[in-house]
Amino acid sequence: MRLPAMLFALLVAAPAAAACASSVAVSPTPNGVRISGGGQFATTGAVIVYDRALAPDGAQASATVESVAGQTRSSLVAEGLLPNRTYGVHLHVNPCGAKPDDAGPHYQHAHSHADASNEVWLDLKTDTVGAGTSSARHGWTLNRDRLPRSLVIHAEPTAPDGTAGSRIACLTLQ
Template sequence: MRLPALLLALLAAAPTAVACAPSVAGGPTPNGVRISGGGEFAASGAVIVYDRKLAPEGAQASATVESVAGQTRSSLVAEGLLPNRSYGVHLHVNPCGAKPDDAGPHYQHAHSHADATNEVWLDLKTDATGAGTSSARHAWTLHGERLPRSLVIHAEPTAPDGTAGSRVACLTLR
């Protein structure tokens, strides 16, 4: 079943179990930080595709990261990717750009090591229609002066050392 882009945006913006004050995208709120991004993958812009074989025409995704009360919760909704396939997904330090490496390295909370407790890994397994969801929760908060700026979908599931193959697509987070 194909989800319209508006539904993806609504799912990403849906409230979580954490009570949050209204926020300005990408900025601090009285209770924390909320950043998000999404849309259909295009050749350029804030929602960009690097590999059309792994993110076909019409593929789209929406991501939200909320950080409040000592916790960070991240969620991803995607559709139109290849069916029954696993993708590695991580937050990165820079916005998306024309080149896959423009998003920079993985965002790390403590700048010390690559693992699922220090980085946000949202690996995704698609269903028979190419749709999937993923979420992660961490016992640390984001700070407005140092936020992840993008979410990158990788070609392979994340290995224990944090590698996940080439970059397939990217969402700039604001």
């Protein structure tokens, strides 16, 4: 399978990541933390699909969240999704599981409200072949004792209240 250069570079750079195979990594940085996960969506495991109509066979994604020096940077690269579509994407509190709701609610930095400044929203717009990238930056750091454990791809773009439709796929981050 031929990977776009950007997806290949991200997969090679992530610890223990490999195309078409699930991977999970948590690595300390000098003053922070880096969590990541990725691979091809399967029906079980750390990279799981719940809706093949919206995440077809062969779809894959890789995500990295790096938190250091008062900043948190999150990035997502995906391919094989439906073309010309916007998906809502958020960090969640629990690892992926057999059921979409197993990932729990959105990860919130301050436990107070649902918006893009308090949560990590990585809505993804795919191109004509179903590939896309997304990133977010926040002026706060993750708490090592309360890290997000997954990244969930939702069926719809994120609404102002933080809702984004059904959960179609999930990447476990820790």
